[in-house]
Amino acid sequence: MKLKQLLIAMGALAVLPFAQSAMAHEGVELKHAEVDVTSQEQIRRGLTVFTDVCMGCHSATYVSYKGLMDYPEIALTREEVDDLREDHAMTEGLRTELSAEDAAASYGKVPPDLSLITSARHGGPNYVYSILTGFEHDPDGRIPDGNFNEYFKGNRIAMPDPLSWLDHDEADTAQLEQDAQDVAAFLAFIADPHQNQRRVIGCWVMGFLLLLTLVLWRLKVEVWKDVKKH
Numbered sequence: 001m002k003l004k005q006l007l008i009a010m011g012a013l014a015v016l017p018f019a020q021s022a023m024a025h026e027g028v029e030l031k032h033a034e035v036d037v038t039s040q041e042q043i044r045r046g047l048t049v050f051t052d053v054c055m056g057c058h059s060a061t062y063v064s065y066k067g068l069m070d071y072p073e074i075a076l077t078r079e080e081v082d083d084l085r086e087d088h089a090m091t092e093g094l095r096t097e098l099s100a101e102d103a104a105a106s107y108g109k110v111p112p113d114l115s116l117i118t119s120a121r122h123g124g125p126n127y128v129y130s131i132l133t134g135f136e137h138d139p140d141g142r143i144p145d146g147n148f149n150e151y152f153k154g155n156r157i158a159m160p161d162p163l164s165w166l167d168h169d170e171a172d173t174a175q176l177e178q179d180a181q182d183v184a185a186f187l188a189f190i191a192d193p194h195q196n197q198r199r200v201i202g203c204w205v206m207g208f209l210l211l212l213t214l215v216l217w218r219l220k221v222e223v224w225k226d227v228k229k230h
């Protein structure tokens with residue numbers, strides 16, 4: 001393969017993950033969430049939405065209370081973590097008080113653990129954001145209010161509109177959208193808490209490889225310069 005073809009192929013491979021469809025299902029396009037998984041401010045705000053609202057039903061057991069202190073993207077103080085965890089151990093994951101039996105009895109379904117939800121669903125944080133701001137009145141009037149969601153597969157969702165999006169005051173729209181994006185950012189961060197570190201290391205490695213290529217190429221030119229072509 002010629003060098004140019006190889007470079008084009010490598011470029012295509014590099015953009016492949018971004019080409020993944022942003023469709024939720026049956027052609028419904030997801031809303032775009034403004035999410036910055038390097039922003040401590042946004043992730044912390046998202047953590048607050050998660051602990052105040054979502055944790056009423058959902059767990060995120062892969063994140064420990066200690067993690068909330070240790071990850072630089074969150075970096076709560078010991079006092080802040082103590083306030084959150086109450087009598088839970090530092091090593092315990094974020095676990096809802098709602099038992100699976102009670103959840104099933106109340107909502108008909110057990111709310112899934114959200115530790116990895118942005119990896120498990122197409123669109124990741126866009127999906128979470130769209131679901132939270134996707135509660136509508138069913139245009140066909142079949143699914144009751146609060147259970148109709150534009151972005152959920154089949155449109156009937158067992159989660160009762162956690163941010164009270166349906167029928168909210170116009171004045172609150174920006175705040176609710178912000179809350180939804182913030183919690184999406186928090187979930188996208190915890191799904192892969194080492195992603196930022198890995199990206200930094202990746203840049204250094206790429207830089208090093210480029211430099212090495214340059215040096216080796218110069219070396220090759222130097223070594224071969226006296227060899228006569230026949």
Ligand code: HEC
Nearest residue numbers: 053054056057107109110111117128157158159160162183
């Ligand atoms: C009152 C309980 C309750 C609260 C509070 C709640 N949820 Fe849910 N959630 C559920 C239930 C029940 C399901 C299962 C829905 C289904 O499968 O129909 C669910 C499902 C989900 C799903 C998965 C949808 C899928 O594709 O399977 C996401 C994402 C989600 N919730 C995010 C959140 C976020 C973020 C919050 C906080 C802002 C939150 N939930 C608050 C009960 C709740």
